[in-house]
Amino acid sequence: MIMVIIDRLSWSDFTNPAYPNLSSLSHRGSVGLLQTTTGGSCEAGNTYLSIGTGARATGGGAAGEAYQPQEMLKSGESAGNAFRQFTSREIPLLGVGMVTIARLRQSNAALPYPVVPGELGEMLAQGGFRVACLGNADLPGEPGRYLAAIAMNWQGLVPEGRVGREVLRSDPYFPGGWRTDYQALWHSYLELRPRTNLLVIDLGDTSRLDGLRAYIEPATFQREWQAALKREDAFLGRLLAELNPQRDLLLVVSPTPSAVARQKGDLFTPLAMVGKGVPPGELLLSPSTRRPGLVLNTDVAPTVLQFFGLTVPPTMSGRAMETAAIGQDPDSYLAQTREQILFVHNQRSPIIKTYLGYAIGVLLIALLLLLLGEQKVARRWGLPQFLISLMVFPAAALLMPLFHLWNLLPYGLVLLLVMALLTAATLGLERRRALLGFAALASFTVALVLGDALSGCFLLSHSILSYDPSGGARFYGIGNEYMGVLISATIFGAACWLSLKPRRPVLLMVALGFILVTVILGTPRWGAKFGGILTSAAVFPVTFLLFRGVRLNWRTFLLLALAFCLLPVGFAFFDFFRSASAQTHVGHNLALVLSQPVQAWNIVTRKVAMNMKLFRYTIWSRVLMAGLGGMLVLFFRPVGVMRLFIRRYPFLYSGLIGVVLTALAAFIFNDAGTVAAATAVTFGIPPLFYLLLREPSASPDLSSRDSLLG
Structure with a gap:
């Protein structure tokens, strides 16, 4: 299974023909609207961790502090040393460690329902499946390795990953100065794929742009957003070309609504599944919602476990996703559903x-x-x-x-x-x-x-x-x-x-x-x-x-x-x-x-x-x-x-x-x-x-x- 994260994505972006690979997902596989409520606000640290735990979690900025062992922290300490000091454990040489894993456990222990950071990665490890993560959504001076909150195990470790500066490239015209290096990302993907069962890839650039939106001129933002989505769409096309639909499953997820969407009360983002067992042109359906086209972020982890034939633990509140045929174009159906939901949300009060x-x-x-x-x-x-x-x-x-x-x-x-x-x-x-x-x-x-x-x-x-x-x-x-x-x-x-x-x-x-x-x-x-x-x-x-x-x-x-x-x-x-x-x-x-x-x-x-x-x-x-x-x-x-x-x-x-x-x-x-x-x-x-x-x-x-x- 390959989980591709294109964060802060809107429904209009997802269906825009200017991005042919994104807009083709509803006909290649099944699509839906992902409800992104968490244990706190709809920010990346909470939304990614909610996906990884299968429960509404809260992580904040701490959920982005995952590093490879040789990376240096702001304190001047290596990530490997810091992880050892905080957990008495070692980050594997090729692995990734969530330095703040103890803090994530403590913050979620205060919630009035069970949330287990690292639950998805742990269940996969116990089942004998290998997990890796690739990419980041770093901002200047602010680590954005939230994808590790999805892939890590109970110990806060991902067995293998590339989340550092090696997957980025300097770009003096891109806000923040650094953006994803898709050639490096592709080479890392080809290297990791043969020895990985679940590979989580965060393309990162849309997250970076939305995080800096308040500092960017609107015209500049629009130009860079379109350029970033075209690069991400091209990378997605390469993945689709490599996909074996009889064996593999591609999951395209946008864990967090954009800042503009949150202001409008729109907490739904696009979600698509393509590949093994997923019929084309249908809607995703969850027993959690019983409404065709609507699924929860807590449903993603149970879906992953079901794909690998594993039992879903009772601490995960979500359910494995299914598909449903509705007899009409899924894009137009979901657009109408989204319009109705937004009306109720905004006018109800x-x-x-x-x-x-x-x-x-x-x-x-x-x-x-x-x-x-x-x-x-x-x-x-x-x-x-x-x-x-x-x-x-x-x-x-x-x-x-x-x-x-x-x-x-x-x-x-x-x-x-x-x-x-x-x-x-x-x-x-x-x-x-x-x-x-x-x-x-x-x-x-x-x-x-x-x-x-x-x-x-x-x-x-x-x-x-x-x-x-x-x-x-x-x-x-x-x-x-x-x-x-x-x-x-x-x-x-x-x-x-x-x-x-x-x-x-x-x-x-x-x-x-x-x-x-x-x-x-x-x-x-x-x-x-x-x-x-x-x-x-x-x-x-x-x-x-x-x-x-x-x-x-x-x-x-x-x-x-x-x-x-x-x-x-x-x-x-x-x-x-x-x-x-x-x-x-x-x-x-x-x-x-x-x-x-x-x-x-x-x-x-x-x-x-x-x-x-x-x-x-x-x-x-x-x-x-x-x-x-x-x-x-x-x-x-x-x-x-x-x-x-x-x-x-x-x-x-x-x-x-x-x-x-x-x-x-x-x-x-x-x-x-x-x-x-x-x-x-x-x-x-x-x-x-x-x-x-x-x-x-x-x-x-x-x-x-x-x-x-x-």
Whole structure:
């Protein structure tokens, strides 16, 4: 296997016909977009080390300090002596040593998940395969031997390599004065190839230019960038000509986005595989993402190990890449995918913050008017309609990918139109019969989420309110936002239908609905949301008993606790015993915990830390506090208003308790629980305020729980 690194490469560079060898890779082999998130920022020391460890690592500048033994350091010491002083080991005469290996271990030991510097090189060495590295991305006074972070073993050693000045040439016109000597690089490649199984080659010049971008005139930068890419493209052409596609595999990787791409939120770089076992014209696919064309940087190391027939260690969070045929040109498909991902990443925050700010304002105004007893003023201002608009936003945001709008102005206008239509439909049904509109809206939202999950998650994976692939947190299934919406809408919809038709068949349908939502949330093929299993296992049984009017005693509590424990464990082991390529993160984490029990504590602390961070710094927590705080106030002022609500709407009150429990459970059991908790109250607080703003005399008496219980 030959891994060629052309760093800081953009998608437009990759598909530019001016670079014929690069642009031909999508037809010679399979291509994809590489997600480059690390344990820190997207800088070279982190991105290269993440590839070498198969986990999101952090290395910084220390990951570039790899040397041949005879090279001299700034301190005047030889690299061989320094490595011996720091590690009590010797760098092989022809090898390369990461002088800062101890520092890399220490910095990654602080992460709340396992990261093993040198994991890829060590697994290959233990399997009897030889690794070498060639090239560098040095800047003036700053070593850039990051490729060794991919190729090294646990000891920080690469058995053989050429990473020094011998692969560079002086060029007075190139920024920094030194660039890659491709003739020397080619001779070294021919020398190393016969005795190497994995050869990592860093072409270097694009890294150097991007690192000095701030010091270079734009016109000069553009000229030198094009010239550097033409030289790199020519070298790639020589490698392709030498490739034996029946035996060899060429991997072209760009580990780090350019500085300009990072500013735009574009954390995806091109990736290509050509050769043995790779069909031409297809897309790369990873079990980590389940989206054709999207793979993670942590997937590269498992792919290398699979190529050599080696087992992937549980400390690697990535999965070996596969390929998928899509029936269209891969370049155009990936260009469209990248456009959609960038739109979600860049516009998600302003759109959602606008909605959440609007939600906080509407809820606070409604609360104030309720406290003042000014329900007539609220109705005159149209406040009930605004409250319903808060409830329709999740469904509207989930429908938006159907319109394929990736420009903010048309997207915003169509979103408002869809919200207006859903609000009008809900109000129309409410005027026909109280709670009918709410029941229909909740049922529509639940059906929309479940239907999309069952049919491949197209809407969920493209919605502005769902997960953000550029951030790398989630790529498939039901995310935190719609998990909270789904569970609370299910409970609220059930409460509405029970209020409208308090009959035993309806209660049976509610029970079946709770089971269906739980199964779809937890099944790896559909929802793949383990936090959703924990939340639903904690909330649905309690809510169902409240609907039945059952009092909770110690026996009931123990049965609920047993169900809560058994259900998630069953789903986790079901995922665990599936094949590694089919497992979700739940099965992978369970395997990790079984091999290293201490990782269970790390997982818990990581989730708690994420929750506390989101609660302290995001607007989601403000929405949550505004909703729950407003509801709490209404229990005391105006006097008797909640008692009237409980008497008139006993099922809705039980449902409201279920929604509040959903918010609390979602917060506790999910690593972004603040988000899930805030979206959960969407189907709790706004309808409560809506009903309390109505004239009490106009509210029907829907207290027929006794008729349901017989």
